[in-house]
Amino acid sequence: MESIVQKDRNRCYLCGRVRTTFNPLDEHHVYFGPARPISERYGLKVYLCHFGCHLFSLKAVHNNAKRCRELQADVQRIAMEYYGWTIADFVRIVGKNYTEETTWEKEE
Numbered sequence: 001m002e003s004i005v006q007k008d009r010n011r012c013y014l015c016g017r018v019r020t021t022f023n024p025l026d027e028h029h030v031y032f033g034p035a036r037p038i039s040e041r042y043g044l045k046v047y048l049c050h051f052g053c054h055l056f057s058l059k060a061v062h063n064n065a066k067r068c069r070e071l072q073a074d075v076q077r078i079a080m081e082y083y084g085w086t087i088a089d090f091v092r093i094v095g096k097n098y099t100e101e102t103t104w105e106k107e108e
């Protein structure tokens with residue numbers, strides 16, 4: 001399903017940079033790994049700079065756990081609002097509550 005988070009596919013969701021030949025954007029599934037099909041099904045996806053924000057730099061979401069969790073928490077709030085889910089609904093569907101800061105501090 002199309003992203004419910006981001007309508008403009010030509011700008012990076014995180015830094016706002018425009019898509020160009022030298023700055024390609026990737027579709028990022030906000031909840032990946034085992035939850036990837038859930039992200040696909042509910043449109044929990046954003047567009048990110050392939051190099052800077054997605055994969056390779058120190059701030060890239062697949063390289064920076066803190067930034068990744070911040071994005072997951074933001075998108076959780078957006079998804080709950082969009083679908084009218086409670087936190088319990090979100091946990092049942094996606095598998096985890098990302099907005100509870102104390103839970104992820106313990107894991108790090």
Ligand SMILES: [Zn+2]
Binds near residue numbers: 014015048049052053
């Ligand atoms: Zn970016």
Ligand SMILES: [Zn+2]
Binds near residue numbers: 029032054062
């Ligand atoms: Zn990704």
